Amino acid sequence: MKNIKVLFFGKLKEIWENNHLNLKTESSNIEELYSELLKSASSEPFKSSIKVARNDEFCDWSTTIEDGDEVAFLPPASGG
């Protein structure tokens, strides 16, 4: 089991009703972690618009996660 901190931003905070979660998981990559997280989502977000980051770096959905990682799910940017 890995301990992972998950961060949600923007409208994803509302979908998960939280800005972060600390969880224990057996998911091996971000894709699997996301599928696991969907079970606790209040609605299903538009996945293809979400970017993911691991330990403050953008990464792919297939990126492996390790114990102690911080994984962020980012909706499309709307700054400016």
Add this chain to the structure above:
Amino acid sequence: MFRLSENPINDNDLKKLTLDDECGGFVCFEGWVRNHNQGKSVLKLAYEAYPKLAEKEGNQIIEEAFEKFAIKKALCTHRIGTLAIGDMAVWVGVSAAHRDAAFKACRYILDEVKSRVPIWKNEHWTDGESGWVEQE
């Protein structure tokens, strides 16, 4: 350099930092909070960022601008937190020897910041409701 700011943007200070004796052109863009969006009357905006990644991505965009255009200096500051109508939300300034590079680099930095830097805008409308703004 790109940075996030929780405090009002001091455009005079930023301009002084961007001007350069070797440059004949200075181009600046200021983004201001307006009182309406997509048919709704806006009361205020709340900007949220993923700070570490936002500063990293913002600085990457400025590096790209230096690679693409013949510019001498480039700065961008983006506000976070709650902003009222008439507050400045983003400032981009570029100095270059000649105007063409300065105009193009300023546009490039602004467009890339809006689409790539993890910053999100929550609009609060005068009807009491609020909502996250989708990418334009």
